[in-house]
Amino acid sequence: MGLRERIYIIEVLRGLRITGAVFFGNMWKWVTFRKGALTTYYPEERRSDYSPNNRGRHVLTQRANGEVQCVSCNLCATACPAYCIEILSHANFADPAHPKAPERFEIDYSRCIFCGFCVEACPEDAIRMVKDIPDLPGFDRTAMWGKMDLLLHWHPITSPRKPYPPAPPRAEAP
Numbered sequence: 001m002g003l004r005e006r007i008y009i010i011e012v013l014r015g016l017r018i019t020g021a022v023f024f025g026n027m028w029k030w031v032t033f034r035k036g037a038l039t040t041y042y043p044e045e046r047r048s049d050y051s052p053n054n055r056g057r058h059v060l061t062q063r064a065n066g067e068v069q070c071v072s073c074n075l076c077a078t079a080c081p082a083y084c085i086e087i088l089s090h091a092n093f094a095d096p097a098h099p100k101a102p103e104r105f106e107i108d109y110s111r112c113i114f115c116g117f118c119v120e121a122c123p124e125d126a127i128r129m130v131k132d133i134p135d136l137p138g139f140d141r142t143a144m145w146g147k148m149d150l151l152l153h154w155h156p157i158t159s160p161r162k163p164y165p166p167a168p169p170r171a172e173a174p
């Protein structure tokens, strides 16, 4: 650190200036009814210009005969740092070259951090990520599981997006 950083107070004041400028800028936009000028009020407001670095969501690839390419080796689930992939496999007697196939392949999007490790770990190119934004917000965590119907859907499914569901009624106090 240089002398200026070592003194600290100058850097603290510089940080306060930046934070204050953003805070008062937002407040000014808010009092002049330009809500959302800097902040997107997700999920009521949705942006279409996501960063190009956004990895999107997962999809499962299929063979020419329509079967899922996945051979249920579980490497993706092992590599997943969030432990959010669950695979239930079954024996595929009809195809000796691929004796196992997933009966159930699910990703818990309430825990997924979209790191892409599962894609890198897959030896079969069976799981990829496509530029799409899963429609995740809701009041029920179980609804955030991405199941086969989502994972086999390659095209953006969130446009037009579903309207945000109304809040459930509050339980009456006893």
Ligand code: SF4
Pocket (backbone or CB within 6 Å): 076, 079, 080, 081, 082, 083, 084, 085, 107, 111, 112, 113, 114, 115, 116, 117, 118, 119
């Ligand atoms: S993107 Fe990362 S966190 Fe999400 S399922 Fe794949 S490995 Fe797990």
Ligand code: SF4
Pocket (backbone or CB within 6 Å): 069, 070, 071, 072, 073, 074, 075, 076, 077, 087, 121, 122, 123, 124, 125, 126, 127
């Ligand atoms: S998606 Fe790939 S890594 Fe995961 S179980 Fe299937 S074949 Fe294995």
